[in-house]
Structures are given as structure tokens and as C-alpha cells.
Amino acid sequence: MNILYVSDAKAGHRAQALGLWQAMQRAYDGEITFQEININKIPLFPLLLSCLSKRYAQINIAPDYIFSVGSHTQLRTLLLGRVYPRAKTVVLMKPNYPFSCFDHVIVPEHDAVGQRENVIETLGALNPIVNQLQHKSQRILIALGGSSKRHVWQTDSILAALQQITLANPNAQIILTTSRRTPESFLTLLKQQSYVAQIQIFPVEDTEQGWIFQQMQQAEAVWVTEDSVSMVFEALTAGCRVGVIPLQRLKQDRITRSIDSLVDKQWLGKTFSLNDLPQAQSINEADRVARSLLIK
Incomplete structure (x- = not known):
């Protein structure tokens, strides 16, 4: 399985994408590769042309999932979804485009987007942390x-x-x-x-x-x-x-x-x-989201 991450180079956004990828690795019985490509390396005109050829030169392996975090990454994610129609597009935020443009929308519940078929609400933004019980x-x-x-x-x-x-x-x-x-x-x-x-x-x-x-x-x-x-x-x-x-x-x-x-x-x-202080909680939203994506 292959994941393509459309990156804006912001550390907080990257942490969300890495967190979900790593959680999918834990949940999937097989190898999952991860390719990160910066939006600066995906100019829009060549990407539009690639919608016809169904191939983009800088992408090594056809993705199964395309991750998007950050407002400026969403249009390229939509277009890459046209280049690779078998890939599932996953936006990890409230999107700027209609929700139906993406296969999956992962959004914190405090955004209050309401019930939608392709939405998974989370407690806060995803992250790459797993409790290692070393406190x-x-x-x-x-x-x-x-x-x-x-x-x-x-x-x-x-x-x-x-x-x-x-x-x-x-x-x-x-x-x-x-x-x-x-x-x-x-x-x-x-x-x-x-x-x-x-x-x-x-x-x-x-x-x-x-x-x-x-x-x-x-x-x-x-x-x-x-x-x-x-x-x-x-x-x-x-x-x-x-x-x-x-x-x-x-x-x-x-x-x-x-x-x-x-x-x-x-x-x-x-x-x-x-x-x-209140006692520690036991939450791992990345694992929950990963399991949900893999069964859909």
C-alpha cells in the first residue's frame, strides 16, 4: 500500500500526516510506503495536464491514499485524485471545498461540521504520539x-x-x-x-x-x-x-x-x-481513524 502526502512543509501539519500513516502501519498487515511531496514541486499547469495522462512524473508509485493537511494543499490533492482515480483522498482538516470532493474528511469535533457520510470526527488534531508507558x-x-x-x-x-x-x-x-x-x-x-x-x-x-x-x-x-x-x-x-x-x-x-x-x-x-490534576486519559485517535479508513 502506498500513501502520498501533499505537504506545505509546516511541522504541525506534517505531524498529523505522519501520525495517521504510522497508525495505518500498526493496523495493516503489510508494508505501507510514504512519499512526501511539497506543493512547490507540484505546479498547477503540469498537474492539470497530468489529469489527461493519468501520471505525474515526480510521483514514484501510484498512491492508494493521498493525504492533505493545510489549506494550500487541497486543490493539488483534488487534482491528484483525478490523476490517480483509484486513490482515496483524505483531508485532515475542515476543507475549503465541498466535503464531497474528498473521499474522507478527518476533522476535530470542535469544528462542529455536522454528520456527513465521509467525515470522521476526532478529539483534536491527529498526532504521531503513542503512550509508551515510560512516565x-x-x-x-x-x-x-x-x-x-x-x-x-x-x-x-x-x-x-x-x-x-x-x-x-x-x-x-x-x-x-x-x-x-x-x-x-x-x-x-x-x-x-x-x-x-x-x-x-x-x-x-x-x-x-x-x-x-x-x-x-x-x-x-x-x-x-x-x-x-x-x-x-x-x-x-x-x-x-x-x-x-x-x-x-x-x-x-x-x-x-x-x-x-x-x-x-x-x-x-x-x-x-x-x-x-485529573488522572491520565487513554486516547489514541490516530489508531481509531486508521482502522476506520482501512475497512472503508
């Missing part, structure tokens, strides 16, 4: 985001939250990392705080790809700023107990309501004590 007691990971279209970063409140986490968990090993959206000045201010001696700091620019996934496998608990919704679901999938660090909200929408819903269901906690 270490009293090991904490803190993952910081930044301002977004829904949230405003407030340095003072974040520093106060970090102080409360360190005070509430005096015997814990605490590891902290940032994101590309974290203000550059924040770590300078953090290093001036008296409690920082309890925290090991790993700026995102100093970490390798996949580093944070490895840390989640070892952490008993993860605190995430509430703007980082994908990281919340990654931590839940890894089997961690998860807390959210509140940020000021600019608006209420489907994303903020999804966080509130997880708190109400006691999947997430707003406490700063590890012992008071």
Missing part, C-alpha cells in the same frame, strides 16, 4: 505558547503561574520549553526569578524535532498554556496528566469552548498541584 513520577513538563488570535500573552500572570507550580510541587523535576510564539524577552525575565533554580529550561530553538514528544513520554504531568490546543491533545495522547495555564481571552469560540469542555469532563485541570 516518571514527579516529572513535570511545562510547554509555553504565546499570543494568538484568541489569547493575549501576559508575562506577569505566566510568571505567577510558574511560581505556583514550583511551590506546589517542591520535589518535582520540572522541565520548561517555549514555542516560536513565546516573547523573546520572557526567558530573560524568568531567569531573574528566585524559583527558577527548580526549573530546567530548554528554549524551542535549542531542541530537535520530536524532542517535546519524547519529553511527554517521560513526564507524569504536563502544563500547557491554553492557546496551545494541539499540545493539550498531544499530552493527553501521551498518557500524561494535563493542566492548563490560563491566558487572557480575546474572544470565546469553538476552540476556547473545547478547552472548557475538557476541564468540565475532568480531562484537564486548572490547579497547579500535580496531585490535584
Whole structure:
């Protein structure tokens, strides 16, 4: 079986595609190859011509599935579906085109797209994490985001939250990392705080790809700023107990309501004590979606 992934080179999108491919490998009794092709290498005019020849030169093996993640990848995925009509097109987001244009649409339930025959709703975006059952007691990971279209970063409140986490968990090993959206000045201010001696700091620019996934496998608990919704679901999938660090909200929408819903269901906690966090959940949406695709 062969999977073609139409890529926009964004790490978060690629993680979704890899997560589904790896889950299909686990569920399929045979080999599944994976070819990634960047949209910059798929100019539209030659692709349109390929719809007539039923072959595209840069694709090594005719695909059985064509994955698409990201708005700019969808048109090329539709056209590649015409080039390879036996392939099933799979878009891992709410599409910009009619849902009927794709064979399968994988979409987070908070997008509220409604019941459709070709839609599979998921708890958050898919990811490549599998709980490896390697969590270490009293090991904490803190993952910081930044301002977004829904949230405003407030340095003072974040520093106060970090102080409360360190005070509430005096015997814990605490590891902290940032994101590309974290203000550059924040770590300078953090290093001036008296409690920082309890925290090991790993700026995102100093970490390798996949580093944070490895840390989640070892952490008993993860605190995430509430703007980082994908990281919340990654931590839940890894089997961690998860807390959210509140940020000021600019608006209420489907994303903020999804966080509130997880708190109400006691999947997430707003406490700063590890012992008071909800117990870890057991979810693996990539495996569930993979099984569903393979039987359809």
C-alpha cells in the first residue's frame, strides 16, 4: 500500500500526516510506503495536464491514499485524485471545498461540521504520539505558547503561574520549553526569578524535532498554556496528566469552548498541584481513524 502526502512543509501539519500513516502501519498487515511531496514541486499547469495522462512524473508509485493537511494543499490533492482515480483522498482538516470532493474528511469535533457520510470526527488534531508507558513520577513538563488570535500573552500572570507550580510541587523535576510564539524577552525575565533554580529550561530553538514528544513520554504531568490546543491533545495522547495555564481571552469560540469542555469532563485541570490534576486519559485517535479508513 502506498500513501502520498501533499505537504506545505509546516511541522504541525506534517505531524498529523505522519501520525495517521504510522497508525495505518500498526493496523495493516503489510508494508505501507510514504512519499512526501511539497506543493512547490507540484505546479498547477503540469498537474492539470497530468489529469489527461493519468501520471505525474515526480510521483514514484501510484498512491492508494493521498493525504492533505493545510489549506494550500487541497486543490493539488483534488487534482491528484483525478490523476490517480483509484486513490482515496483524505483531508485532515475542515476543507475549503465541498466535503464531497474528498473521499474522507478527518476533522476535530470542535469544528462542529455536522454528520456527513465521509467525515470522521476526532478529539483534536491527529498526532504521531503513542503512550509508551515510560512516565516518571514527579516529572513535570511545562510547554509555553504565546499570543494568538484568541489569547493575549501576559508575562506577569505566566510568571505567577510558574511560581505556583514550583511551590506546589517542591520535589518535582520540572522541565520548561517555549514555542516560536513565546516573547523573546520572557526567558530573560524568568531567569531573574528566585524559583527558577527548580526549573530546567530548554528554549524551542535549542531542541530537535520530536524532542517535546519524547519529553511527554517521560513526564507524569504536563502544563500547557491554553492557546496551545494541539499540545493539550498531544499530552493527553501521551498518557500524561494535563493542566492548563490560563491566558487572557480575546474572544470565546469553538476552540476556547473545547478547552472548557475538557476541564468540565475532568480531562484537564486548572490547579497547579500535580496531585490535584485529573488522572491520565487513554486516547489514541490516530489508531481509531486508521482502522476506520482501512475497512472503508
